[in-house]
Amino acid sequence: LDPAGKLSSQRRIAEGDTVVVYERHDAMRAVAVRAGGVLQNRFGVFRHDDWVGRPFGSKVHSSAGGGGGGGKKGGGKAGGFVHLLAPTPELWTLVLSHRTQILYIADISLVVAYLELVPGCVVLESGTGSGSLTTSLARAVAPHGRVHTFDFHEQRATSAREDFERNGLSSLITVNVRDIQGEGFPEEHRGAADAVFLDLPQPWLAIPSVSLMLKQDGVLCSFSPCIEQVQRACDAMRSCFTDIRTFEILLRTYEVRDGSLNSGTANEEAVVGPRPQKRKKFTPSGENSGCTEKTSSVLVRPCSTAKGHTGYLTFARLRV
Ligand code: SAM
Incomplete structure (x- = not known):
């Protein structure tokens, strides 16, 4: 955290800093950067020394040979990556x-x-x-x-x-x-x-x-x-x-997905808007030109894991 309010994107990681290692939206951890330090996770092995001098927000790849094979982009083991975020409140x-x-x-x-x-x-x-x-x-x-x-x-x-x-x-x-x-x-x-x-x-x-x-x-x-x-x-x-x-603040999270309405979903999901996949063509008189129209809808429903009181x-x- 930077009390001087300097934008985190302008700051570079130094030894002794706390970085938030972002693996996925539901997997983050705070790491203190130290000389010779190593972070090992499901995405591979990451050496702290490789982070020093990089701007906060950087994407870093696991070091060669770490994590034990794989090489899948963004997932798997070695060859994976994490983002190094500045610890905002x-x-x-x-x-x-x-x-x-x-x-x-x-x-x-x-x-x-x-x-x-x-x-x-x-x-x-x-x-x-x-x-x-x-x-x-x-x-x-x-x-x-x-x-x-x-x-x-x-x-x-x-x-x-x-x-x-x-x-x-x-x-x-x-x-x-x-x-x-x-x-x-x-x-x-x-x-x-x-x-x-x-x-x-x-x-x-x-x-x-x-x-x-x-x-x-x-x-x-x-x-x-x-x-x-x-x-x-x-x-x-x-x-x-x-x-x-x-x-009292209650959070209600919604699942949002593309889909089309059928009779089974109408009661539990709300349609928040049509999403045209192909632009409709109209004649100058306002009639549909006869072009076939394919539309999908955005469906939302409250998540079962919504946080309560x-x-x-x-x-x-x-x-x-
Ligand atoms: N708001 C904090 C946060 O966001 O991390 C959490 C506060 S925690 C629920 C309540 C704290 O109040 C505990 O750490 C407890 O030790 C402290 N506490 C309880 N009675 C207290 C008292 N009489 N005087 C001072 N602190 C007290």
């Missing part, structure tokens, strides 16, 4: 090591937008967890803003700090060990936060402290998986906050 969320439940990009997008984060903002967050959300918060406030994130679990805080360091985010994020439900946020942040985000089991315990930390007009967001937690958090918000709104996001603004 979106990709990082997909490849990070899960030390806790994490927020995914659908929820994260709403959080960043509704917390009204812009470069220069100061954000307080608890708990840090695996740092999935923190990484996107940092990008939103870069280059001069700051995210102060708190978790009461020492090891998780340490691992998150190491991840942020490896990803070049140390200048934007401070990781602290603190029981936010028990002690609230530290006094030094009083009145200084543009936004606060809570992902805690009992967020209502932290809300009085949040109201002291926010600047006038500052925004709070609390994430909870259960509606009972949301109700208690909302009760706690009512004394100092206004504009309280709760959202993750949690509820409650936003509220500090009352002035």
Whole structure:
């Protein structure tokens, strides 16, 4: 991640960088580039030394003799390839090591937008967890803003700090060990936060402290998986906050394919549009010229693997 916002396509891979090795849309992993390092996967053997100096986004082929025969383009074993991607927050969320439940990009997008984060903002967050959300918060406030994130679990805080360091985010994020439900946020942040985000089991315990930390007009967001937690958090918000709104993001993925309608598919698949394969010819009078017309349709249906409930996001603004 580049806090300076340099386009990843302009950056070249250096020793010590984290790259996201993209095998397929559902197979990616984070790899730290080191001298003499080797990555071995189903597509072959890849030497880190061959990656250094290449721009992020490069396609690299496995080195000769690796992976054990085959030579199939893009698949198989030796002769296969991978792409070396820059670790954007979106990709990082997909490849990070899960030390806790994490927020995914659908929820994260709403959080960043509704917390009204812009470069220069100061954000307080608890708990840090695996740092999935923190990484996107940092990008939103870069280059001069700051995210102060708190978790009461020492090891998780340490691992998150190491991840942020490896990803070049140390200048934007401070990781602290603190029981936010028990002690609230530290006094030094009083009145200084543009936004606060809570992902805690009992967020209502932290809300009085949040109201002291926010600047006038500052925004709070609390994430909870259960509606009972949301109700208690909302009760706690009512004394100092206004504009309280709760959202649930549900992702519905659709399978899209070309096909033609027959009576068996009409109920389960929707036709979103005809796709002409051959342009219709019309006479000047508007009649069909008689040319034979072959059309297919685009059929869509919800995927059976669509992701369901993750949690509820409650936003509220500090009352002035
Ligand atoms: N939002 C994070 C992410 O996207 O990676 C995940 C947060 S995780 C679900 C919840 C975290 O809250 C855990 O790491 C846990 O240790 C921390 N936590 C729970 N109670 C806490 C408390 N009283 N004070 C600080 N952190 C706490």
